[in-house]
Amino acid sequence: xxxxxxxxxxxxxxxxxxxxxxxxxxxxxxxxxxxxxxxxxxxxxxxxxxxxxxxxxxxxxxxxxxxxxxxxxxxxxxxxxxxxxxxxxxxxxxxxxxxxxxxxxxxxxxxxxxxxxxxxxxxxxxxxxxxxxxxxxxxxxxxxx
Amino acid sequence: xxxxxxxxxxxxxxxxxxxxxxxxxxxxxxxxxxxxxxxxxxxxxxxxxxxxxxxxxxxxxxxxxxxxxxxxxxxxxxxxxxxxxxxxxxxxxxxxxxxxxxxxxxxxxxxxxxxxxxxxxxxxxxxxxxxxxxxxxxxxxxxxxxxxxxxxxxxxxxxxxxxxxxxxxxxxxxxxxxxxxxxxxxxxxxxxxxxxxxxxxxxx
Numbered sequence: 446x447x448x449x450x451x452x453x454x455x456x457x458x459x460x461x462x463x464x465x466x467x468x469x470x471x472x473x474x475x476x477x478x479x480x481x482x483x484x485x486x487x488x489x490x491x492x493x494x495x496x497x498x499x500x501x502x503x504x505x506x507x508x509x510x511x512x513x514x515x516x517x518x519x520x521x522x523x524x525x526x527x528x529x530x531x532x533x534x535x536x537x538x539x540x541x542x543x544x545x546x547x548x549x550x551x552x553x554x555x556x557x558x559x560x561x562x563x564x565x566x567x568x569x570x571x572x573x574x575x576x577x578x579x580x581x582x583x584x585x586x587x588x589x590x
Numbered sequence: 591x592x593x594x595x596x597x598x599x600x601x602x603x604x605x606x607x608x609x610x611x612x613x614x615x616x617x618x619x620x621x622x623x624x625x626x627x628x629x630x631x632x633x634x635x636x637x638x639x640x641x642x643x644x645x646x647x648x649x650x651x652x653x654x655x656x657x658x659x660x661x662x663x664x665x666x667x668x669x670x671x672x673x674x675x676x677x678x679x680x681x682x683x684x685x686x687x688x689x690x691x692x693x694x695x696x697x698x699x700x701x702x703x704x705x706x707x708x709x710x711x712x713x714x715x716x717x718x719x720x721x722x723x724x725x726x727x728x729x730x731x732x733x734x735x736x737x738x739x740x741x742x743x744x745x746x747x748x749x750x751x752x753x754x755x756x757x758x759x760x761x762x763x764x765x766x767x768x769x770x771x772x773x774x775x776x777x778x779x780x781x782x783x784x785x786x787x788x789x790x791x792x793x794x
Binding site: 446447448449450451452453454455456457458460461464465468483484486487489490491493494496497501526530533534538540541543544545547 | 592593594599618621622625629631633636637639665670673676692693741783791
């Protein structure tokens with residue numbers, strides 16, 4: 446076996462998630478042979494990887510969202526690796542942006558970081574349950590005066 | 591986190607599988623060979639992405655099976671240096687904090703890369719971050735099952751291919767069980783703001 450190119454392309458979590466979901470569908474349809482001992486490794490890795498990815502923001506994404514995200518990111522001049530990390534993690538705080546974008550203090554002003562956060566949180570869908578909680582908290586804070 | 595790796599290999603299809611479509615047999619064989627396995631200096635193979643080229647299949651004398659040279663692309667887990675990942679704490683030991691991603695377990699965060707100052711609580715076998723504020727020191731425990739955000743700082747591949755028969759004789763007399771080394775390990779760090787348990791950084 447020969448490895449021609451160990452780094453042919455970077456894949457986003459969404460692409461891998463989609464691939465595994467499609468593969469699972471295909472294997473379900475073809476039926477019998479997926480329980481043979483040879484297929485056990487594939488079953489294990491597929492199950493574990495899908496379990497991990499279904500807890501990340503990629504499960505709410507779609508090809509259109511990815512395209513929109515990349516178009517919006519053009520103006521911010523980020524490297525491919527940085528855009529990929531923003532896509533995979535969907536950061537919601539400035540601290541997270543500083544982790545993922547190298548030398549963010551020098552390359553981005555505070556306004557640009559805010560702007561980036563806005564773009565990320567508006568284009569990439571988040572967890573619908575988690576978005577509801579801050580609204581409940583805001584109601585309580587108004588009471589004690 | 592995942593990369594596409596282009597590889598070439600010769601796949602052997604035994605005669606009793608000739609009735610199946612060649613592409614399907616080859617995909618199955620490749621997944622059987624590579625899924626959930628670590629390829630040296632490449633990473634942990636997940637699943638087949640696609641087959642880019644199939645060369646002519648040959649049958650050799652003495653073997654009824656067909657041999658096909660296949661060019662294909664495989665999805666491999668291979669985080670790049672300095673990538674941020676989120677994992678779950680599997681346990682703590684004096685070597686550091688062991689983190690797992692579910693499908694990949696061999697991630698270690700050594701004591702020097704923890705948020706400083708940190709100490710190891712011997713009684714509970716857990717690492718603790720002694721966080722100082724004006725009110726005093728808070729002990730933040732790194733409990734098993736907690737989600738952590740960490741940065742990948744190093745990776746190491748170990749060639750675990752079996753050694754030849756001559757060295758095997760020498761080792762069986764000295765040791766009973768050969769040490770099992772993980773073929774692919776990652777070293778992480780959580781010594782920056784924003785890294786560590788997710789609960790430490792979520793704003794209320």
